[in-house]
């Protein structure tokens with residue numbers, strides 16, 4: 001059965017692939033699994049039918065037969081566990097790759113999302129610029145640590161894994177700032193992720209929705 005994910009009908013990122021359906025799309029492409037996409041309007045996100053799939057009224061969701069999942073991390077882990085290509089066979093290496101998925105979502109992403117939230121919700125406040133400096137310093141703390149750990153390695157722990165996929169997607173959300181550029185090895189890491197054929201296919205498919213050139217919802 002072909003799984004179906006949900007994505008924004010009109011993504012506020014204007015096709016930059018920053019919304020989290022991109023993460024699921026990239027995972028599908030890495031493992032060679034076909035998938036369908038159902039587009040959801042902002043108002044439909046908050047209706048009962050969508051909340052039955054995603055209690056917080058967000059995208060992405062994953063449906064496959066009786067199985068309904070939400071949370072991009074859980075979706076990527078599910079895809080990675082059912083198909084070869086995103087998690088190593090060795091049990092310890094597999095556990096470490098999953099650890100990096102959690103690190104991306106629990107340790108690195110929150111500070112990056114704080115910066116976005118600050119722009120969306122606090123830009124008109126007198127203290128916005130001051131707070132932004134604090135938030136950006138917190139991002140730099142995480143990036144220094146990540147940069148030190150990555151060093152000259154291509155990926156975080158051996159071969160490319162779901163941990164790298166998740167981390168690259170999280171770091172991409174810094175795209176509108178110059179912060180990532182302060183860490184050349186992290187910039188190169190993100191560029192390596194974006195250079196993968198699977199990433200390019202996923203990116204093109206979500207961009208086609210924004211430009212209105214998507215013809216076939218099955219990938």
Ligand code: GTB
Nearest residue numbers: 012013018019020045057058059060070071072073
């Ligand atoms: N923890 C959940 C997960 O990982 O799946 C978070 C899901 C989530 O944040 N979904 C967002 C959503 O549905 C879209 S991805 N928001 C609608 C709502 O809450 O009402 C986050 C996102 C949105 C926009 C941009 N952008 O414009 O650049 C980037 C990322």
